[in-house]
Amino acid sequence: MHSYNPSAIETKWQKYWLENKTFKTPTDTSKPKFYVLDMFPYPSGSGLHVGHPEGYTATDIVARYKRMNGFNVLHPMGWDAFGLPAEQYAVKTGTHPKITTEKNVNKFREQLQAIGFSYDWDREINTTDPDYFKWTQWIFLKLFERGLAYEDEVAVNWCPELGTVLANEEVIDGKSEVGGYPVVRKPMRQWVLKITEYAERLLNDLEDLDWPESLKDMQRNWIGKSIGAEVDFQIKDHNDKLTVFTTRPDTIFGATYMVIAPEHRLVNEITTDDQKDAVAKYRAEVELKSDLERQELTKEKTGVFTGAYAINPANGKEVPIWIADYVLVSYGTGAIMAVPAQDERDWEFAEKYDLEIVRTVQPEEGFEGKAYTGNGPAINSDFLNGLKIKEAKQKIIRFLEEKGAGKKAVNYKLRDWLFSRQRYWGEPFPIIHVDGEAKAISKDELPLELPEVEKYEPTGNGEPPLANATEWVKTTDPETGKEAIRETNTMPQWAGSCWYYLRYISPDFDGGPVDPDYEKYWMPVDLYIGGAEHAVLHLLYARFWHKVLYDCGILSTKEPFQKLVNQGMILGEMEYTSKDGKKLSDDEVEKKGDGFVEKSTGAKVEARAHKMSKSRGNVINPDNIIAQYGADSLRLYEMFMGPLEQVKPWSTKGVEGVNRFLNRAWRLLINEDSGELNSKINDGEPTKDQLKVLHEAIKKVTEDIESLRFNTAISSLMIFTNEANQWNTIPKSIAQDFVILLSPFAPHFCEELWKLMGNNDSIAYAEWPEFVEEYLKEDSILYPIQINGKVRSEINIPSDKAMDKEFVLEQAKQEEKIKEYLESSEIIKEIFVPKRIINLVLKPR
RNA sequence: GCCCGAGUGGUGGAAUUGGUAGACACGUUGGACUUAAAAUCCAAUUCUAAUUAAAUUGGAGUGCCGGUUCGAGUCCGGCCUCGGGUACCA
Numbered sequence: 001m002h003s004y005n006p007s008a009i010e011t012k013w014q015k016y017w018l019e020n021k022t023f024k025t026p027t028d029t030s031k032p033k034f035y036v037l038d039m040f041p042y043p044s045g046s047g048l049h050v051g052h053p054e055g056y057t058a059t060d061i062v063a064r065y066k067r068m069n070g071f072n073v074l075h076p077m078g079w080d081a082f083g084l085p086a087e088q089y090a091v092k093t094g095t096h097p098k099i100t101t102e103k104n105v106n107k108f109r110e111q112l113q114a115i116g117f118s119y120d121w122d123r124e125i126n127t128t129d130p131d132y133f134k135w136t137q138w139i140f141l142k143l144f145e146r147g148l149a150y151e152d153e154v155a156v157n158w159c160p161e162l163g164t165v166l167a168n169e170e171v172i173d174g175k176s177e178v179g180g181y182p183v184v185r186k187p188m189r190q191w192v193l194k195i196t197e198y199a200e201r202l203l204n205d206l207e208d209l210d211w212p213e214s215l216k217d218m219q220r221n222w223i224g225k226s227i228g229a230e231v232d233f234q235i236k237d238h239n240d241k242l243t244v245f246t247t248r249p250d251t252i253f254g255a256t257y258m259v260i261a262p263e264h265r266l267v268n269e270i271t272t273d274d275q276k277d278a279v280a281k282y283r284a285e286v287e288l289k290s291d292l293e294r295q296e297l298t299k300e301k302t303g304v305f306t307g308a309y310a311i312n313p314a315n316g317k318e319v320p321i322w323i324a325d326y327v328l329v330s331y332g333t334g335a336i337m338a339v340p341a342q343d344e345r346d347w348e349f350a351e352k353y354d355l356e357i358v359r360t361v362q363p364e365e366g367f368e369g370k371a372y373t374g375n376g377p378a379i380n381s382d383f384l385n386g387l388k389i390k391e392a393k394q395k396i397i398r399f400l401e402e403k404g405a406g407k408k409a410v411n412y413k414l415r416d417w418l419f420s421r422q423r424y425w426g427e428p429f430p431i432i433h434v435d436g437e438a439k440a441i442s443k444d445e446l447p448l449e450l451p452e453v454e455k456y457e458p459t460g461n462g463e464p465p466l467a468n469a470t471e472w473v474k475t476t477d478p479e480t481g482k483e484a485i486r487e488t489n490t491m492p493q494w495a496g497s498c499w500y501y502l503r504y505i506s507p508d509f510d511g512g513p514v515d516p517d518y519e520k521y522w523m524p525v526d527l528y529i530g531g532a533e534h535a536v537l538h539l540l541y542a543r544f545w546h547k548v549l550y551d552c553g554i555l556s557t558k559e560p561f562q563k564l565v566n567q568g569m570i571l572g573e574m575e576y577t578s579k580d581g582k583k584l585s586d587d588e589v590e591k592k593g594d595g596f597v598e599k600s601t602g603a604k605v606e607a608r609a610h611k612m613s614k615s616r617g618n619v620i621n622p623d624n625i626i627a628q629y630g631a632d633s634l635r636l637y638e639m640f641m642g643p644l645e646q647v648k649p650w651s652t653k654g655v656e657g658v659n660r661f662l663n664r665a666w667r668l669l670i671n672e673d674s675g676e677l678n679s680k681i682n683d684g685e686p687t688k689d690q691l692k693v694l695h696e697a698i699k700k701v702t703e704d705i706e707s708l709r710f711n712t713a714i715s716s717l718m719i720f721t722n723e724a725n726q727w728n729t730i731p732k733s734i735a736q737d738f739v740i741l742l743s744p745f746a747p748h749f750c751e752e753l754w755k756l757m758g759n760n761d762s763i764a765y766a767e768w769p770e771f772v773e774e775y776l777k778e779d780s781i782l783y784p785i786q787i788n789g790k791v792r793s794e795i796n797i798p799s800d801k802a803m804d805k806e807f808v809l810e811q812a813k814q815e816e817k818i819k820e821y822l823e824s825s826e827i828i829k830e831i832f833v834p835k836r837i838i839n840l841v842l843k844p845r
Numbered sequence: 846g847c848c849c850g851a852g853u854g855g856u857g858g859a860a861u862u863g864g865u866a867g868a869c870a871c872g873u874u875g876g877a878c879u880u881a882a883a884a885u886c887c888a889a890u891u892c893u894a895a896u897u898a899a900a901u902u903g904g905a906g907u908g909c910c911g912g913u914u915c916g917a918g919u920c921c922g923g924c925c926u927c928g929g930g931u932a933c934c935a
Contacts, residue, residue: 214849218930221848226934246935259935301933324933331934338935344846345933413934532929574856586872591855594908607856640870642858645850647928651857657870660885667885703861712859715869722869784865789916791865831915837864841915 002675004666006630010748014113022762023118026072029521034071036063037501037561039530039538040078042493043104044085048111049612050620050638050650055529055567057635058644058708060117062527064744065705067118068768074522075118076504078125079105080497084162084178087425090456097425097456101128111623115631116747118764123507127496128425132503134447135513136495137430139545141440142552144431148194149419151438155263156418158186163458164422165190185287191420191429191489195544199223199412202543210563212645215535222536224413229397231337231406233258233310235270236318242266242310245332245411248342249400250392252314253381254360255337256350258321259303261329262286270321272307279304279323286325301326301349312337313405314396315382324349332411340371347371361389417541419492422464424456426490434477434484442478464488497538498545501525501560512554519555524562529644532566539564565708568647570638571609572618578605609649620650632746633659639710639745658714662749665721665742669735669753677756678730686731691775693723694734698771701741710745717742732757737769785812786831786839793817805832812838 017023036059041052063075079101086097086104105126112119125132143149156165161181165188176183195202203223206216228247235242242258260267262283271279282304303324310321319337326345327336340350341359347370350357360381363372378384383399384392400406420429428448430441441448451472459467466488467473477484499513505522506515539561546560576584578598589596589605596605612619625634636658642648671678686694697720704713720738724730736757743750743763754763781802784794793815801807809830812818824845831839 212850214929217849221931224934228935244935248935326933326935328934336935343935345935348933411934535930586855589855596855640857646858647851648857651871653871654857661870663885707861709861711857712869715859718869782865786865786916789864789914794865829915831864833864833916837916839864839915 130447230409256356263329270308275307420489424465429487431487432484
């Protein structure tokens with residue numbers, strides 16, 4: 001028997017591709033290029049899950065399709081291999097993270113190769129490889145040189161359990177994203193990158209990118225640009241001014257008090273003697289709160305009067321200055337003018353502490369709420385009275401500018417990027433400290449490698465693990481010969497992934513991170529596919545570094561990723577759970593009304609697919625799927641499930657379905673007894689019908705791959721086999737084109753068939769067929785006939801008459817059933833849509 | 846709260862510009878082949894009513910309510926539910 005045997009075919013072709021370097025990236029730059037990129041994985045110890053191959057299969061199909069269309073394709077893979085799990089394992093077992101990482105990488109590589117991805121493995125990169133992170137360090141030095149990397153004493157998110165500082169983005173609901181441990185605020189010396197300097201460009205350049213609009217919105221929200229004014233309030237009996245940022249300068253006449261953040265630098269100076277104790281007590285309380293507590297306590301606002309007053313520059317009135325933790329020290333100026341009448345937070349606070357409220361915007365009629373944030377004319381505002389918000393804003397800003405008490409201003413939510421971690425397994429900073437000053441080491445000394453250490457834990461006093469490597473830490477400044485101390489923080493995991501897409505272009509280039517000639521050819525990335533979890537962090541950071549490198553003259557492009565698509569998550573199999581948490585099988589339940597009920601009891605049942613997780617026990621391992629059905633079935637199923645971007649539940653039955661399709665296609669073309677080509681296949685001329693069926697498939701598959709609609713592409717290939725199964729003979733040319741169309745989806749399967757059809761070269765570079773419009777023409781067009789918008793009958797019209805309105809309508813009226821309707825009614829309107837539909841609007845006589 | 850996205854058969858989904866809703870699969874049911882099973886092949890499968898041996902014919906139907914249109918899954922207005930992001934950002 002020579003039935004379809006995936007395991008034999010697949011290992012054979014995987015070996016062939018590797019040995020023949022079938023997917024080696026061309027180095028000539030004469031042909032058009034296409035750069036298809038996957039978000040590279042962190043090689044975790046648990047290996048691939050079925051979510052990984054989803055995006056990877058999508059890009060692989062595009063890569064293979066583009067090659068067959070004459071493009072030079074860059075389709076690489078690598079490892080984002082610095083990271084916490086390997087380090088935690090090292091802490092526990094003493095195994096060097098390098099060893100763990102290497103093991104995991106080998107496992108991942110094997111798994112990816114077993115799915116038949118057409119990566120150019122000669123360009124594999126690894127962020128932990130010194131030859132790679134040499135350039136990560138080099139780029140950091142560029143940032144340092146340009147003043148974009150600086151040290152600061154910042155209150156950071158300190159996670160005692162993890163022994164490290166976390167970025168804001170790594171803290172979720174006051175807990176660490178990894179592990180869910182509590183996080184507290186603690187001031188520490190940290191490296192920070194000035195991403196805020198690029199805020200405006202990061203915002204504006206989103207415009208021309210072919211990214212999902214929702215994702216652009218997420219980045220826009222994250223950057224959080226707001227336009228308003230900075231206003232100076234003179235502090236009574238002090239030389240200092242209090243500067244606030246506001247988006248509503250038009251409401252300044254309603255500013256009845258001020259609030260400054262408890263950490264604000266002026267707090268001590270302005271607090272009066274009789275308020276000192278209260279203020280000190282309040283600040284101590286705030287300091288002790290963890291992030292979590294701060295968030296939980298949002299419902300109840302708290303604050304303390306400082307005893308000081310500020311002078312409202314608009315009307316000269318004295319207003320009290322309070323401190324309260326609902327004002328954040330890190331946004332704007334850390335101080336606000338409170339306008340309770342037009343701001344909900346201020347209203348709440350004013351109500352609680354009995355502060356004055358003055359409306360300065362006339363609320364709409366019937367408004368019964370508290371703070372009014374809607375539109376309306378200004379009131380109680382002297383020279384602004386009667387103006388709309390927009391005009392009032394302009395006028396008050398002019399007034400303040402003339403008075404020297406304020407100016408138009410822009411603020412961003414985006415903060416500078418906290419760039420150091422107290423970990424071992426990360427890129428060391430190429431920095432030494434001489435006389436307490438940070439100083440770059442020479443670029444000749446790169447890569448600065450990690451020292452060997454005995455223990456991977458932080459030191460007892462909160463110093464990073466590298467501080468344990470005393471010999472490495474103590475060094476001398478080669479320029480001055482002075483004693484120097486190495487930086488013991490390391491870079492965060494984002495560092496390596498900020499520029500990896502550039503290294504693939506010229507992985508062995510030693511004159512810089514990327515060879516400029518090839519960069520000009522290959523950049524930007526034409527298609528980048530990955531998970532939505534990187535919507536803001538990785539994608540924003542990478543864009544930032546890219547722009548810096550552009551400014552350094554190293555890159556020719558302003559943006560790295562022209563087109564970006566997020567693949568949707570794959571959930572576990574659908575589960576039916578009864579109220580008491582009992583799992584039910586699908587034949588124990590039935591549909592009733594909106595939901596499902598248990599057959600035996602009639603009780604409501606929850607029907608839902610859940611995220612795959614070890615604890616739920618619903619994780620699907622791709623290795624098992626491959627062992628049972630083959631990699632081609634896995635690829636096909638992952639694409640057939642539904643639209644790429646969508647969240648969808650896994651169904652192993654569905655894999656069987658596509659596997660059946662491959663078996664049917666095999667039997668269509670191969671004689672299972674002899675293992676040779678089916679005798680139905682001959683060198684005859686294709687019939688008109690065969691050409692039509694084939695070219696319909698060509699058209700659909702081509703268009704669908706271009707727009708990443710793989711599910712419908714596969715369905716059209718199924719339609720082809722269903723049709724072809726009914727043919728007595730199949731012209732070889734038709735069979736070959738079909739195999740080419742299927743090959744990006746099921747490459748091993750198609751290589752084998754291609755070979756059996758007598759071709760000696762890999763199908764990977766076969767020419768993609770072009771569809772011919774002529775073959776798609778129908779002999780006749782079927783017109784549905786509607787009466788008052790409801791289909792009542794249909795007629796067949798020969799193609800050459802199909803556009804003839806008069807003729808078609810006449811035929812329609814002659815149709816038996818339609819005639820009946822016409823007997824008792826008169827036609828008041830006739831609708832004719834060429835090649836689509838006829839609609840007769842009737843009125844009873 | 847705010848910003849996105851999505852609701853279509855028992856299930857995953859299709860219908861891309863408003864033009865026969867349910868392609869293609871899964872599942873289910875019946876049949877063929879088989880000693881039997883698996884595999885395979887054939888047929889049916891939105892709900893509902895009538896009648897029937899079959900065919901057929903009618904009504905309803907794309908989360909809910911309303912609108913525009915000869916015609917709405919698709920466009921507009923108002924809701925509901927679910928998912929994602931974000932949250933004292935002044």
